[in-house]
Amino acid sequence: MKILRGISEPFGGERVLRVQPPLSHYATKPEDGAELRRRLHLFAGRTLTHLALAAEQRGRMADCARLGAGVTAGVIGGLEVTLDGDSLLVSPGQAITTAGEDLELAYMLRVAADAIEVWQPRIDERDLGTDAARALDARRQNNQPISLGELRQANCTRGLPHAMVLVARPVTVAVDPRGEQDSPCPNAIGAEAYSELLWQDGFALAWVPWPAEISIPRWSEDGATLSPRFRNRLAHAIFNREAAAPLGGGTRSLTRWRSGERPLSTEALSTAIDWPWLSLGAPLALVGFDAKFSPVFADRNSVVRQGGGGRNRSPLLRGIGDDLLWQARVAQWLEHLAELPPDERSAARLAAQIEWLPPAGLLPRETVDFISGRQSLFPANFEVLAEPVPLESVDALLAEASPLAPFHLSVHDQLQLLVPVPARDYDPELLKLDEQVHPLFDSEIERLATQRREQLVRRDRLLRRFEVLERSIRGRQPDAPERDPNALADERGVADLLDQRPVLVLQAAAGARAERSFSGAQAPLDFAAGDALIAYVRLEAAPAVLALHPLLAAAGATAPTLSWGESALDNGVLLDALPDAEGWTRLSVPAERAGLVGQRLSGMQLIQVAPTGNAATVHWGYLGRLSRGREALWLSDALPPGAGVGNDAWDVTAPVLPASGDRLDDDTALGLPRVEGARQVTAVAQLIEQYQSRAGGVLKAELGDGGANPHPLDAGLDELILRLQHRIDGANDHVEFGFLRARTDIYRIRQSVLGSEEAGRLATSPSAAELVKRETSPVATEKEF
Numbered sequence: 068m069k070i071l072r073g074i075s076e077p078f079g080g081e082r083v084l085r086v087q088p089p090l091s092h093y094a095t096k097p098e099d100g101a102e103l104r105r106r107l108h109l110f111a112g113r114t115l116t117h118l119a120l121a122a123e124q125r126g127r128m129a130d131c132a133r134l135g136a137g138v139t140a141g142v143i144g145g146l147e148v149t150l151d152g153d154s155l156l157v158s159p160g161q162a163i164t165t166a167g168e169d170l171e172l173a174y175m176l177r178v179a180a181d182a183i184e185v186w187q188p189r190i191d192e193r194d195l196g197t198d199a200a201r202a203l204d205a206r207r208q209n210n211q212p213i214s215l216g217e218l219r220q221a222n223c224t225r226g227l228p229h230a231m232v233l234v235a236r237p238v239t240v241a242v243d244p245r246g247e248q249d250s251p252c253p254n255a256i257g258a259e260a261y262s263e264l265l266w267q268d269g270f271a272l273a274w275v276p277w278p279a280e281i282s283i284p285r286w287s288e289d290g291a292t293l294s295p296r297f298r299n300r301l302a303h304a305i306f307n308r309e310a311a312a313p314l315g316g317g318t319r320s321l322t323r324w325r326s327g328e329r330p331l332s333t334e335a336l337s338t339a340i341d342w343p344w345l346s347l348g349a350p351l352a353l354v355g356f357d358a359k360f361s362p363v364f365a366d367r368n369s370v371v372r373q374g375g376g377g378r379n380r381s382p383l384l385r386g387i388g389d390d391l392l393w394q395a396r397v398a399q400w401l402e403h404l405a406e407l408p409p410d411e412r413s414a415a416r417l418a419a420q421i422e423w424l425p426p427a428g429l430l431p432r433e434t435v436d437f438i439s440g441r442q443s444l445f446p447a448n449f450e451v452l453a454e455p456v457p458l459e460s461v462d463a464l465l466a467e468a469s470p471l472a473p474f475h476l477s478v479h480d481q482l483q484l485l486v487p488v489p490a491r492d493y494d495p496e497l498l499k500l501d502e503q504v505h506p507l508f509d510s511e512i513e514r515l516a517t518q519r520r521e522q523l524v525r526r527d528r529l530l531r532r533f534e535v536l537e538r539s540i541r542g543r544q545p546d547a548p549e550r551d552p553n554a555l556a557d558e559r560g561v562a563d564l565l566d567q568r569p570v571l572v573l574q575a576a577a578g579a580r581a582e583r584s585f586s587g588a589q590a591p592l593d594f595a596a597g598d599a600l601i602a603y604v605r606l607e608a609a610p611a612v613l614a615l616h617p618l619l620a621a622a623g624a625t626a627p628t629l630s631w632g633e634s635a636l637d638n639g640v641l642l643d644a645l646p647d648a649e650g651w652t653r654l655s656v657p658a659e660r661a662g663l664v665g666q667r668l669s670g671m672q673l674i675q676v677a678p679t680g681n682a683a684t685v686h687w688g689y690l691g692r693l694s695r696g697r698e699a700l701w702l703s704d705a706l707p708p709g710a711g712v713g714n715d716a717w718d719v720t721a722p723v724l725p726a727s728g729d730r731l732d733d734d735t736a737l738g739l740p741r742v743e744g745a746r747q748v749t750a751v752a753q754l755i756e757q758y759q760s761r762a763g764g765v766l767k768a769e770l771g772d773g774g775a776n777p778h779p780l781d782a783g784l785d786e787l788i789l790r791l792q793h794r795i796d797g798a799n800d801h802v803e804f805g806f807l808r809a810r811t812d813i814y815r816i817r818q819s820v821l822g823s824e825e826a827g828r829l830a831t832s833p834s835a836a837e838l839v840k841r842e843t844s845p846v847a848t849e850k851e852f
Contacts, residue, residue: 454483570689596694604651
């Protein structure tokens with residue numbers, strides 16, 4: 068006997084205890100009946116027969132398989148199974164079996180579930196009442212393949228479990244491309260004298276039923292519908308059995324145990340991993356079937372393990388499994404969650420589908436309410452603690468907790484919920500939302516909020532007065548962004564500021580109509596296509612109808628009345644229902660619908676009708692135009708320049724003052740004169756009115772009694788200054804021309820009395836003297852002057 072390979076670099080005291088199989092002069096046939104592995108011994112003169120060549124090929128194939136057995140069995144990548152009705156879709160991928168044979172699929176495969184062979188099916192004796200069933204039983208006893216569809220058609224599914232594993236079973240077939248196996252041509256010297264018998268490797272799909280010696284979880288509560296917890300129970304039945312395997316019996320170790328290979332106790336033999344699908348091929352998915360044996364779900368990670376890695380040593384502790392099992396438990400839970408519809412991820416719906424949970428994993432956000440500090444997924448016998456963790460530490464924490472024992476919801480246990488947050492926001496006390504805050508914080512927040520509100524109100528007052536002055540001076544309507552770019556998330560913009568001071572408070576008695584109006588604005592409000600008329604209102608006591616009637620600047624032009632509420636007023640347009648009674652609301656009407664495109668507004672009529680039996684009170688706020696996201700407020704703290712109110716005075720209520728007592732509503736607080744009633748820039752309006760009355764009299768005198776009225780000042784103070792400047796320039800030209808004409812007449816008189824030469828000496832201007840000396844007519848000389 069010759070030792071071909073010994074122990075390289077042995078440790079101190081290391082020696083061989085046993086050799087398996089035992090060394091002997093002659094090879095003995097294994098107890099399981101497997102064929103002996105033989106190698107060819109080639110020497111000169113020996114004839115190579117086809118039997119010897121086949122034995123040599125099988126030996127080399129066994130060597131390749133033994134090389135593949137040096138890595139872990141499982142799916143290396145791909146080979147994902149998806150249900151599509153009664154068909155299965157298998158994606159491309161690669162796997163390796165426990166025997167070391169590698170499998171590869173290069174394209175997407177679709178196969179009907181009924182067309183797949185059932186491996187060693189069990190047929191119940193109660194189903195053998197028909198000829199078809201007895202024929203299938205005869206085929207089963209002869210080890211002939213039987214598909215699932217044949218069993219369903221013959222009603223022989225009573226002996227099948229409602230959970231089977233889809234396995235890719237390696238197969239090797241002999242193929243003769245010529246179709247003439249062992250039929251050589253009579254020509255013994257040509258190439259046709261040999262057959263081209265080939266061996267081709269592949270795999271076939273097979274259903275492997277749940278082992279009969281291992282109890283299967285209950286698949287239904289009523290015997291007709293599939294239990295929602297069946298999938299969860301099946302997965303953890305596999306996980307728990309693998310975790311309870313003896314030391315060295317994990318998924319990274321050999322999965323077939325033989326008494327002649329390794330001595331095991333009776334307890335170890337009963338808990339050894341001996342799943343039939345592992346010895347048959349590479350498992351792809353655990354599929355659950357309903358009462359009619361149609362596939363309902365395909366659970367991949369309950370039977371699929373990551374293949375292609377190095378084998379582990381035996382674990383130090385029993386009952387914990389190995390890293391492949393830990394990874395599969397977490398992946399199976401994530402797969403189960405990902406396949407649930409969004410409406411079934413709530414705590415109540417999820418609790419009805421699970422009975423086991425992995426020691427580490429993810430939970431949907433809907434299962435926990437951190438504001439109230441409550442969760443409804445775990446029962447009352449669980450002690451649940453929530454803590455924040457940095458987002459970057461989640462992977463390490465999952466890897467650390469995955470070897471622990473799984474959770475069973477019926478057993479008292481402790482659980483820790485880790486809430487991942489960005490590292491910049493991490494704080495150990497982040498979830499302690501019920502801590503008492505010192506009253507000083509609330510008072511300081513209130514003080515700062517009041518101060519900020521005062522500043523915003525003061526800024527708004529200045530902005531509205533700037534708008535009034537801009538309209539009065541430039542004659543155009545200034546605009547501003549619809550929302551302050553520096554506003555906070557809880558700010559409502561103009562609506563917040565109107566709480567301090569509405570423009571008008573209009574009240575109507577029960578069943579009566581109340582209205583206010585202004586007209587004659589010298590700075591009209593223009594509308595173009597795409598603009599909208601806006602008005603801010605707040606319903607203190609809701610009316611039946613709320614309406615706006617635009618007054619157009621063009622003579623004889625009218626616009627329809629725009630109504631909100633029960634019906635349209637004055638045969639106008641009914642736009643929508645009344646706004647919400649709480650808080651300020653911005654009413655918006657497109658210019659196209661209001662008939663205001665290309666029109667100019669010189670006034671507005673505000674109307675409200677109270678319902679029968681109740682009075683109505685409406686707070687009217689700012690009014691203006693919305694154009695491309697920018698607001699131009701026409702009516703704000705002051706009426707438009709030149710506008711006058713109707714017979715009824717505007718009723719402005721006392722404003723809400725800030726807590727500090729600073730009367731920001733008073734114009735004197737901003738250095739401006741206080742105006743009671745309808746607020747407007749009276750100084751500018753009076754100046755323009757005086758000018759128009761005086762200029763109108765002058766123009767009438769110049770044009771006669773039939774002259775037209777002077778053109779109104781629509782461009783504000785700038786137009787007034789421009790007109791005055793034109794009149795001043797005209798007067799200066801008239802005075803200078805008269806002075807020059809008088810000097811010319813004096814020179815003519817001197818010329819006739821003293822002569823041209825003496826008169827030229829007395830001329831004060833050389834240019835004028837030169838023009839006079841020319842022998843031209845007086846009319847031409849006057850034009851040259």
